[in-house]
Amino acid sequence: MLTSRFKSRASGFLASPASQCDISRLRCSIRASSSAAGSAANSAPGSAQSQGSRNAKSVSSSSTALSIVPWAISNGIQFAKIKPAVFGSTQERGVVATFDIGRNECICSVPAKAALRTYPGCSPALGVAADMWQQLPWYAQLALVLLSELQQGKSSKFADYSALLPEQVDVPALWSEEELQQLRCPYFIEQVQQQRQQWAGLAQQLQPALSAARITQQQLLWALSVTRSRAFAAPYAAAPLSLAPKALAAAQVVAAAAWLAAGPAAAAGVELLGVAAAAGAWFTLQQQLQSQQQQHAICPLLDFFNHDGREQSECELDVWSNAFRVVSTQQWRQGQQVFISYGQSSSDVLLRLYGFVEQGNVHERYLVRSLPDVLVKQELASAAAAANSVELAEVAFTRQGIPAAAAAALERACRQQQPSASSTLEGITPFAALSSAARSACAEAVRLELQLLGADQQTLAHDQSVLQAVQQLPAKQQELEAGQARLQERQAELQQLQEQLEQWQQQQQQQQEEAEAGAAEGSEDGEGRHAAEGEEQQAAWIEVVAAAAAEVEGMQQQVAALQQQVADWQQLLAGQKLLAVQFRLEKQQLLEGLLAQLG
Numbered sequence: 001m002l003t004s005r006f007k008s009r010a011s012g013f014l015a016s017p018a019s020q021c022d023i024s025r026l027r028c029s030i031r032a033s034s035s036a037a038g039s040a041a042n043s044a045p046g047s048a049q050s051q052g053s054r055n056a057k058s059v060s061s062s063s064t065a066l067s068i069v070p071w072a073i074s075n076g077i078q079f080a081k082i083k084p085a086v087f088g089s090t091q092e093r094g095v096v097a098t099f100d101i102g103r104n105e106c107i108c109s110v111p112a113k114a115a116l117r118t119y120p121g122c123s124p125a126l127g128v129a130a131d132m133w134q135q136l137p138w139y140a141q142l143a144l145v146l147l148s149e150l151q152q153g154k155s156s157k158f159a160d161y162s163a164l165l166p167e168q169v170d171v172p173a174l175w176s177e178e179e180l181q182q183l184r185c186p187y188f189i190e191q192v193q194q195q196r197q198q199w200a201g202l203a204q205q206l207q208p209a210l211s212a213a214r215i216t217q218q219q220l221l222w223a224l225s226v227t228r229s230r231a232f233a234a235p236y237a238a239a240p241l242s243l244a245p246k247a248l249a250a251a252q253v254v255a256a257a258a259w260l261a262a263g264p265a266a267a268a269g270v271e272l273l274g275v276a277a278a279a280g281a282w283f284t285l286q287q288q289l290q291s292q293q294q295q296h297a298i299c300p301l302l303d304f305f306n307h308d309g310r311e312q313s314e315c316e317l318d319v320w321s322n323a324f325r326v327v328s329t330q331q332w333r334q335g336q337q338v339f340i341s342y343g344q345s346s347s348d349v350l351l352r353l354y355g356f357v358e359q360g361n362v363h364e365r366y367l368v369r370s371l372p373d374v375l376v377k378q379e380l381a382s383a384a385a386a387a388n389s390v391e392l393a394e395v396a397f398t399r400q401g402i403p404a405a406a407a408a409a410l411e412r413a414c415r416q417q418q419p420s421a422s423s424t425l426e427g428i429t430p431f432a433a434l435s436s437a438a439r440s441a442c443a444e445a446v447r448l449e450l451q452l453l454g455a456d457q458q459t460l461a462h463d464q465s466v467l468q469a470v471q472q473l474p475a476k477q478q479e480l481e482a483g484q485a486r487l488q489e490r491q492a493e494l495q496q497l498q499e500q501l502e503q504w505q506q507q508q509q510q511q512q513e514e515a516e517a518g519a520a521e522g523s524e525d526g527e528g529r530h531a532a533e534g535e536e537q538q539a540a541w542i543e544v545v546a547a548a549a550a551e552v553e554g555m556q557q558q559v560a561a562l563q564q565q566v567a568d569w570q571q572l573l574a575g576q577k578l579l580a581v582q583f584r585l586e587k588q589q590l591l592e593g594l595l596a597q598l599g
Helices: 023-030 062-066 068-074 130-135 138-151 177-181 186-205 207-212 217-230 243-262 264-289 347-354 371-377 383-387 404-413 436-452 457-519 524-573 578-598
Strands: 003-005 082-087 092-097 106-111 116-118 231-235 294-298 315-318 323-327 365-368 395-398
Touching: 062 068, 062 082, 068 082, 116 138, 138 217, 138 231, 138 294, 177 186, 186 207, 186 217, 186 347, 207 217, 217 231, 217 294, 217 347, 231 315, 347 578, 365 436, 365 578, 371 436, 395 578, 404 436, 436 578, 457 524, 457 578
Parallel strands: none
Antiparallel strands: 003 315, 082 092, 106 323, 116 294, 231 294, 315 323, 365 395
16 A cells, blocks of 8 residues: 655744643633633743653543544544553553554554645635735644634534643743753753744734734644644645546446447547546656645544654555554554654654653754864864864764764864765764764763753752652652551550540549458458559550550651651752753763763
8 A cells, every 4th residue: 555654743843932821711712702812821830740741642531531532433533453541640641552453553544634734725724814824834824723623612623622632732932931941951942942932923923813813822822832742744645546546436437338328449448548547646646745745734543642762653644545544563462552653853852842851762862062162172173164164063963973974074174084984874973983083072072061961970860869759759649648647547546545544544543442442341352452453454554555656656757757758859849840850861861871982
């Protein structure tokens, strides 16, 4: 079957505001007919509790995730051996295998008509002028399409799906400036700041159309963030390949009629025309696919799949049926979460577009800008030569090496022989293939970048402690609550024992008084036996109460220790942006590993 493979998520440069929007308020206000939609800005999520994950599309319960199933079926979405689900204490939304899945099985297919799409020649949304529409980037067009559907309320075909959209996308462009600076990565912070400027300009450009549609700037910014985090890109064909066999089938019907009317010769001629029409449709489709025209789509249910950089499965366009689909490239066992790849993306892309950081990302990279300064410092190149070296101005360092063009420029600067073509793999030159002078320059550049990150052993230990606190704090809080509950129960039991002891002592006192009265009448032997028994019983009572009191005291110490640990972790997390910590750790660990490679 002919398919067109493409990067699973639309990539590119993200522009975004410095505030975030509450979609629950957006849905109410955007449908209001008598007044302008209200502002829906919230304060940016600043605490470490707003944890980024592989899928920032969390929902409150499994039943909520499953609510998309009837809508999906009614709109022709096909899926086999999977269902939407939520995972873990974070209620992270994803897709779970309901049966064992083999390789090369189509597990989800979304027809184009069931997706929110923009494509070459599509009609403008929300009354935007045609000339302005053509100038808009694809994600702005798709955001306006999404807002147009929301404006229709329950009458929208996508109403049930849009109800499941996230209230916010926790991307850095929505963070406060203080949170942004926690990234400590100069080039990435610059990119985010540029995003904000671009998106603000886009909102200004669309302001007249937004005002006419009674849509606020905050609502536009929310739609842009949702679109950038959920859209797929694919080659565009004006007509699906399915029209080719349809053309042939139609010609065969006409040929049958021609047979009856004018004989077999006429029928053969008509059928040949049908074959030619089918071949023409095929040729036209091939030209369209090769024209580099793109369509972009938000595909309900497909956007439930979470990302794993080690996976090979991506979303693909089936040009026969004009449907977006996912085909498994490995086996999945029943009950496993099923992942796809959003592309070979570093933390820069994953955090900027989707709002999460993948730990241990095999595609991690760091854009090193300090190589020209290092070359000048080591007297390997003049300041002018270093400044004019475009290939070395910003070099992507990965675990595999550096781009071949940068490696060649570096060796020229070091006056060394260039790496052989055989040492370069897929455009990347391994560090081992570089000369000692070039490796030395790379190592010094990595050290400088680590300094910019503020990455030392103390910082690394702090960031690891933050992650440990985030990971263990919920369980520790549950342990504290359980300990407090047990302590209260034991304290109640101790109080009951103490009350029983007090009652027993009162009874003993009363019996003692009666015994003394009896002794006055000559019963001294009975009084002695009673006193001895009372002392034994009292000793036993006191021992039981003392043991219970000791147990309560031990539990109080344990609860106090848990309270202190929880308080320490909460203080550690105060003001921390967890995603920034995760991002820093990924970059630090990459650079530390590169330094070890470079010696």
